[in-house]
Amino acid sequence: MPPQQRTIASGELIPAIGYIRVSMLMEEQISPEIQRAAITDWARRNGRRIVRWIEDLDATGRNFRRKIMKAIEGIESGDAREIIVWKFNRFGRNRTGNAVNLGRVNLAGGELQSATEDVDARTAVGRLTRGMLMEIASFESDRIGEQWAETHAYRVASGLPANGRPRFGYVLRGRQPDPLHAHRTLRAPDDGPERYEPDPITGPVLADLYRRYIAGTGGQKLAAYLNQTGLRTTRGNHWSDVAIRGMLDRGFGAGLLRIHDPNCECNQPANCSNMTLIKGAHQPVISEEEWQAYRRRRLRVAATPPRARASIYPLAASLRCGHCGSRMTPCAEGPEPAVRYLCSGYLRKRTCLARSARRSAIEAIVVRELAQWADDIAAEAPVANEPSQATIQPERAKLEAEVAAADAAMDALTLKMAKGIIPEDSYIRARDVLLTERAVAAAALEEDDRPAPLQRHEYVPVIRTVVEEWLTLRPEARREMVADLLPEILIFRESRRSAWVTLRAAWGEERTFPI
Numbered sequence: 001m002p003p004q005q006r007t008i009a010s011g012e013l014i015p016a017i018g019y020i021r022v023s024m025l026m027e028e029q030i031s032p033e034i035q036r037a038a039i040t041d042w043a044r045r046n047g048r049r050i051v052r053w054i055e056d057l058d059a060t061g062r063n064f065r066r067k068i069m070k071a072i073e074g075i076e077s078g079d080a081r082e083i084i085v086w087k088f089n090r091f092g093r094n095r096t097g098n099a100v101n102l103g104r105v106n107l108a109g110g111e112l113q114s115a116t117e118d119v120d121a122r123t124a125v126g127r128l129t130r131g132m133l134m135e136i137a138s139f140e141s142d143r144i145g146e147q148w149a150e151t152h153a154y155r156v157a158s159g160l161p162a163n164g165r166p167r168f169g170y171v172l173r174g175r176q177p178d179p180l181h182a183h184r185t186l187r188a189p190d191d192g193p194e195r196y197e198p199d200p201i202t203g204p205v206l207a208d209l210y211r212r213y214i215a216g217t218g219g220q221k222l223a224a225y226l227n228q229t230g231l232r233t234t235r236g237n238h239w240s241d242v243a244i245r246g247m248l249d250r251g252f253g254a255g256l257l258r259i260h261d262p263n264c265e266c267n268q269p270a271n272c273s274n275m276t277l278i279k280g281a282h283q284p285v286i287s288e289e290e291w292q293a294y295r296r297r298r299l300r301v302a303a304t305p306p307r308a309r310a311s312i313y314p315l316a317a318s319l320r321c322g323h324c325g326s327r328m329t330p331c332a333e334g335p336e337p338a339v340r341y342l343c344s345g346y347l348r349k350r351t352c353l354a355r356s357a358r359r360s361a362i363e364a365i366v367v368r369e370l371a372q373w374a375d376d377i378a379a380e381a382p383v384a385n386e387p388s389q390a391t392i393q394p395e396r397a398k399l400e401a402e403v404a405a406a407d408a409a410m411d412a413l414t415l416k417m418a419k420g421i422i423p424e425d426s427y428i429r430a431r432d433v434l435l436t437e438r439a440v441a442a443a444a445l446e447e448d449d450r451p452a453p454l455q456r457h458e459y460v461p462v463i464r465t466v467v468e469e470w471l472t473l474r475p476e477a478r479r480e481m482v483a484d485l486l487p488e489i490l491i492f493r494e495s496r497r498s499a500w501v502t503l504r505a506a507w508g509e510e511r512t513f514p515i
């Protein structure tokens with residue numbers, strides 16, 4: 001692009017673009033106001049006139065290219081002669097970016113100025129100095145990145161979340177509020193090692209949220225309930241459906257940490273969605289069984305259309321047309337609501353026939369046959385080759401014990417160093433050994449992607465509760481329990497006379513009955 005600079009008469013102010021950028025690195029965050037003041041001041045003292053401000057306040061740096069290009073285009077089009085930055089390190093995000101951007105500015109006859117670094121770019125020494133300042137900035141940025149990765153790995157190996165943020169339901173010990181940044185914390189060595197302890201008030205509330213969700217209460221109702229209690233998020237905001245589900249999904253209350261999958265080969269862990277759950281160092285507020293039940297309901301809800309989720313009809317979550325796989329919609333008959341279930345494929349798109357069944361008939365079959373099924377399972381002798389919980393649990397228990405032992409040893413070790421019984425270098429060596437042991441055991445405990453199913457005989461008490469309490473259970477609790485037992489209830493109708501229902505049970509069996 002040819003330089004389009006017009007000659008500037010002596011005494012005339014040189015037109016310049018003020019470029020402000022907030023770095024994504026915490027350590028370099030200088031407020032836009034400070035940058036603007038310094039640039040304005042420098043321009044006044046040095047005979048520059050700011051014709052335009054370009055602010056790049058996107059801390060993620062994602063729009064960086066677009067914004068800096070506007071400034072460079074301003075030089076190329078002749079609107080301005082110079083770009084003024086607060087420091088040279090604001091100009092590029094890395095070495096290549098710096099060099100390319102500066103090259104374009106110089107090629108167009110423009111110049112880059114720093115408001116706080118006294119460099120005369122007209123001389124060879126000045127240009128060398130500027131190059132070195134940019135190089136130092138790149139080096140600093142690399143170093144901070146490395147430190148961050150190191151700290152991150154250390155924290156994960158210690159069973160701590162990647163950042164020391166407060167967590168709902170827990171008291172964060174060993175850290176104190178950062179006086180310079182709201183919502184951030186700093187280490188507080190006086191308070192012992194960093195750790196999360198269940199909060200006596202919000203801990204039980206967190207457990208209660210999981211239990212209510214398992215029993216069929218949706219995210220919106222949970223948010224309303226929590227907001228009513230006056231409890232706020234760790235950032236002091238009101239709760240929303242999304243915030244509640246996000247918090248419960250992260251599984252912190254189940255003693256878990258959500259981390260970037262260590263096997264992932266991407267190099268952008270901060271933006272990667274490939275996450276995995278590992279066991280943390282903190283105490284869970286709910287049991288393993290409750291966590292699995294929570295995950296089962298989450299998966300089920302995700303696969304259910306919104307209208308069926310809130311349904312008060314006990315079979316709503318499981319019912320499907322056996323011919324086309326569509327959901328079955330409750331339909332009125334005269335003034336009476338929801339008398340029949342009708343294939344929604346027929347109802348909405350006519351992609352199926354008018355397959356239907358009386359709601360009362362289906363519900364009666366489900367209750368009667370579930371009772372029979374429970375009796376049949378209970379009457380059978382335990383099958384020898386069925387892997388029982390008793391054989392699965394010891395392995396898990398052993399790993400959990402290993403993690404707990406490593407944690408206890410760490411605590412004892414930290415105490416010894418604090419009391420001056422052992423020197424710091426022995427502490428560090430012993431600590432690294434312990435952390436490695438802990439990481440190995442914790443990784444082996446890593447969550448399976450699918451929630452663990454119960455064993456066949458473990459469903460018997462659940463079935464009996466549903467059957468016996470059929471009329472007294474809250475509708476949504478009954479719906480969730482049925483869905484947990486019978487993930488699919490398929491309705492088939494060939495003609496007016498010929499119809500049947502297939503019950504597919506969570507334990508992998510199915511039974512079919514005429515309607």
Ligand SMILES: [Zn+2]
Nearest residue numbers: 264266272274
């Ligand atoms: Zn990744």
Ligand SMILES: [Zn+2]
Nearest residue numbers: 321324343352
């Ligand atoms: Zn159908």
